[in-house]
Amino acid sequence: MDLLLEGVRQALTLVLAGDSEIWAILLLSLQVSGSATLVSLATGIPAGAALALARFPGRSLVVSAVNSGMGLPPVVAGLFVTIMLWRSGPLGGLEILYTPAAIIVAQAVIAAPIVTGITLAAVQQVPAEFRLQLLALGASRVQMVWVVLREARLPMLAAVMAGFGGVISEIGASMMVGGNVKGQTRTLTTAMVLETGKGNFEVAIALALLLLVLVFLVNWALTSIQQRRAF
Template identity: 75%
Template structure:
């Protein structure tokens, strides 16, 4: 137990003294996972909305795929993105492997199905009659979808939280496509793995505490938006 408290004290020391390496790692984690989440929203919200509203052959299969994708193992994503970006891979010419950009790409692939699936659920829980009512009040198709998303905005914040939570805490894909290069692609999770394997438990615990704190703060902010009293 003393090992744990030592770690917590070390974490506080690292944070309060503004250890440049720790700060760099923290900010990079935020940057990569934030960008990946933002990109996954750009893909997942329209896709989830279309899947919720449109009726087309193969829709059930598409929804099943999205739901499966919500539990996509990060190492599998890491493997495929690595192959894709490998020197003689399909996107090898971009020379993106072992860069933060590659990590954003991999995390986006992990977060997009989560955002898509939760958007789908959020939009679907609004009764079909609501859509008719909007059209009956003179909404164009686009205005109807806008009203629908606005109505689903609270459950959709859950999609943001789950997407971000999924990628900030993910380690497998980041390690594989980023390479855990100090000063370039080292993030909180990969650094924690490295320090633990080196037996530097105090630093590993410190990094974990920072990770927890970060996740908590982001979710707390989003929850505050979601739950603030209205009326």
């Protein structure tokens, strides 16, 4: 119990004193996971919408694959992205392993199925009659999809939250492809593992609290947008 209180005290001290290393880690985590979420939205929303509206043979297989992908273990994504980005791997020429770019790639791979799956579900719950009506009123196919997506925007904010929450709290992939390099690829979660290994439990608790506050603030912002639009 003393340890927890000490952790809280240390967290406040670190943040309020503007500890530059902590702030840099916080900022990097936010940038990396934010970028990864954006990439996953850019790919996941069109993919989810297309899957929801299209009918083709083998569709249920693809949908099942996406739904399984929502539970993709980060360490699996990390392993494959690492092998791709190794100097000896197919994308080795990019030389981005152990850089923030590599973490963004891995996290986008983790978040994309989450966004795709939730978009798919959100678009599908818009009644089919509504789509038919739009087309009957003379909307083009693109206009129809756009209106349907707008109709599904509230549940789709949940996709943003789930995607971001999934990657900012993820550790396996960040550790593998980022390497936890001090000042370069050290994120909140990898720093937490390191500090625990070093026996600096207070710092680890401080980092944990920062992560929780960060996730809460982001979700609070998204939720307030969602709930405001809901009425």
